[in-house]
Amino acid sequence: MCGIFGAIGPVGSGPPLAEHDAARLRDTMADRGPDGAGLHVRGHVVLAHRRLSIRDLDAPNQPWLSDDRSIAVVYNGEIYNDAELRSELTRFGCHFKTRCDTEVIPAAYRIWGSDFIKRLRGDFAIGLYDFHKNRLLLARDRCGTKPLFYAWIGRSLVFASSIRAIRRHPEFKAEPDWAALSHYLTTLRLTLDRQTVFRGISTLQPAERLLYENGRVLIDRYWTPPAEDECDDFEAAADAFEDRLREAIKIRLTGDVPSGLFLSGGVDSNAIACVVRDETGHGLAAGCGEGHDAAAPTISGDASHAAQAARYTGCDLTTTRLGAAEYLETWLGLLDDYETPVSTPTDAILFHLSETMKRSVGFVLGGEGADELLCGYAVAHHSGHDFDRSQRLQNGNWSPASHVRRLFGNSLRRCYGRESFPSPIDHYFALNSLISTEAKPHLLQNAIWEAADQDESMRSYYRMRLEE
Known part of the structure; x- marks a missing residue:
């Protein structure tokens, strides 16, 4: 893994960050990239990189600049189909000087624009700046293997491979995002949708790309999982x-x-x-x-x-x-x-x-x-059936023998702590909660519980995901 960092200010302004501050934030990720470091500052753009050398060990450190210096790239990860892409790009007249997969990224962008992301097969987090169009492109791989966070700090859009690199920005005021922290107490997950445990720091989600151009930010999903295959064999x-x-x-x-x-x-x-x-x-x-x-x-x-x-x-x-x-x-x-x-x-x-x-x-x-x-976890194989049976029992559509009903009720209480579930959301959190929503008003200060939206934002997010 490597570490990437960038800060993009308004077009026409000076550097959004002093070089020594940019290097300091970059080096908070030295554990991600112990083999080299690079920094590029031009006008309103700062890009930085910490390198872990895996392929083409003699290739130069990033940021990687195209031959005409119009495109700059910082990149964490690996592109597995770069040989096929090189072959295809060569037919468009592209020339390559190294075996490094990073070199493919600016060439592919030049030929296919921001849709080049759809052609990549790999694990990656990419930051690319087009100086001709004054456009920033951020992209994360399909499964979200490589992390990528971003935040607005003053008039600058700042991104990095780690929350720590953004949090230590000299102008960032660290404040907790109580809804995300409450979600963590329930699920041990560090993000709630785009939210992280720090207010103002967001995560780009798997298979998403972000375009920042003309003062506007557009985020879209460039890939969705394929529909379930029908296979009887x-x-x-x-x-x-x-x-x-x-x-x-x-x-x-x-x-x-x-x-x-x-x-x-x-x-x-x-x-x-x-x-x-x-x-x-x-x-x-x-x-x-x-x-x-x-x-x-x-x-x-x-x-x-x-x-x-x-x-x-x-x-x-x-x-x-x-x-x-x-x-x-x-x-x-x-x-x-x-x-x-x-x-x-x-x-x-x-x-x-x-x-x-x-x-x-x-x-x-x-x-x-x-x-x-x-589906390696056993609970995934039986929990859905538990919910369906409990709904049928609650709605009067199932009338088992008394001893079967008693055994089923005991099983639900052991697994979920309750026998009925008003909705799929209640069933999900009964199964997956470390600290339940019902317990939090007794554990958290009133002001904190209110700031956490009483877990309504968490429930809304999971409701949306379960309905997809």
Whole structure:
């Protein structure tokens, strides 16, 4: 990963940020890009970049400027179909000096305009400024793998890969967004729609692009997930999925630095390890992290399964274990580093695992997110049926035997804390809430609860999403 930063002032004005301040904000993301740094200031435009070198290690640092210096790019991520794009762009007369995928971005923009984003296959967050049109383009990849935040500070539009880089702007006044914070207390998610936990700092959502031109901002979605395929042949669907999985892994093994693997011993990372072995003929350096209880020091849980998987796939496995005290110390350190709440309990373990693996590899593959994509959580398979049955029971459309009704009611209370749900929203939050809306008036000061809109904005957002 890299870190990108930019500040765009009104056309005709001077730099919206002093160079030393821009460099300071850029360097708050040094952990994202330890291998190099760049800064470009021209008129009302400031662009900055922290680099993590994965491909074409000798390529110059960003910001990347087109040959005529009319287009400047800062970019975090990787474009996996850059070879195909280069071939196509060459037919339009484009010339390339490096193998770096960054070089494809300004060339593609010059030929296809802002719609070039639709042609990219990759994980990316892009900031591009067109000096001829005085246009800023921001874009985020389809799944939102790479973060991208933005804020209006004074008369400038500021964007960055991290909230911290924006929050430390000398003119930004940090104030909590209580609705987003209340949402975090319920779901452990750091964003509510575009809102973040800091008022005024927004996130560009997955598959969105932002155009800033002539003093106006336009945000649109350049891609939507395809409609559900109708496939009656399970074996054919499984074969198609395997083919796409193999291709997705293969195109990610093209870096110029050694690659590694987070290996938990679960289905997701094991599948990746097997495909890597099939594609390369060998395993990768692999890492597994887990909590460590001094009272029960024997290897158990993820580590034992990961060790079996490593032996089978030929991976060189390193296991990282954290005790309770070290976990707490790391968690508090991450709070200081992120300057936001931490949202995932495994972050502390992954931090130490990443530190260990960085000594031998430049990037890692992992199975994060596969459970959400492939319905790996058991609750997703039964919770919808629970809601439907409870509605039928409540509406008098189901009259089970008394013992069945009693068992069903007991099951609902164990899982949801209640037996009935007035709406799909109530069912969702009964299943997914850490701190419920009903409890918050007793925990939060009245002024804070009012500022959080009494969770109405949260409920409205999820109502909209569930109705899509």
